[in-house]
Amino acid sequence: MSATMRRSQLIVARQPFNEGLCDMDIIFIDSLRVETLIGIYPRERIVPQPVVLDLKIGHATATAGASDDIQDTINYAEVVARIRSELAEKHFLLLEKLAEFVASILLDEFGAQWVRVSVAKLGMMPNVGRVGVVIERSA
Numbered sequence: 425m426s427a428t429m430r431r432s433q434l435i436v437a438r439q440p441f442n443e444g445l446c447d448m449d450i451i452f453i454d455s456l457r458v459e460t461l462i463g464i465y466p467r468e469r470i471v472p473q474p475v476v477l478d479l480k481i482g483h484a485t486a487t488a489g490a491s492d493d494i495q496d497t498i499n500y501a502e503v504v505a506r507i508r509s510e511l512a513e514k515h516f517l518l519l520e521k522l523a524e525f526v527a528s529i530l531l532d533e534f535g536a537q538w539v540r541v542s543v544a545k546l547g548m549m550p551n552v553g554r555v556g557v558v559i560e561r562s563a
Contacts, residue, residue: 448537449485451498454478458508461515462522462545469515475522475543476554477507481530482538482562498534506533519543519557527561538562 456479459472481498488497507526516522523541530536544556 447484447486448482451481451483451485451500452479453481453500453504456504456507458511460511460522462517462519464517474546475511475519476546476556477526477544478540478542479503479526479530480540481534481536483536498536503530503534519545519555520559523557523559524561527559531561531563536563 456477457474458477459474461469461472462475463469463473481503483498485497488494506529510525510529511522514525516525523543526543527539527541530539530541538560539562540558540560542556542558544554546554548555
């Protein structure tokens, strides 16, 4: 291997992996328990059942870190209230649809740059604690 080739490889290796990308931090809400109508079976269409959501919300928080002002970040209390309100009124057949719905709220209404939404139903099958889905979406 020539010295020129090694030097060019070294230069490439020293470039930051996120060069050109914006700063992104993660706001998280774990184990958010919500009652909603979810499922494909007739009984699931009339009796609300608990689902557990874990949310990872990508958002630059440096401004809020400097200002100490809630207006400069995503207010997790507002996120929780909005999701509780919507899921109390909606019916979903699939967890995938519910996860997409929550992701769209976070991206479109709260200005998240990226989200990871985990949704799980509890005790749906014998000897299984949770079943669910995890999705990632970006603006």
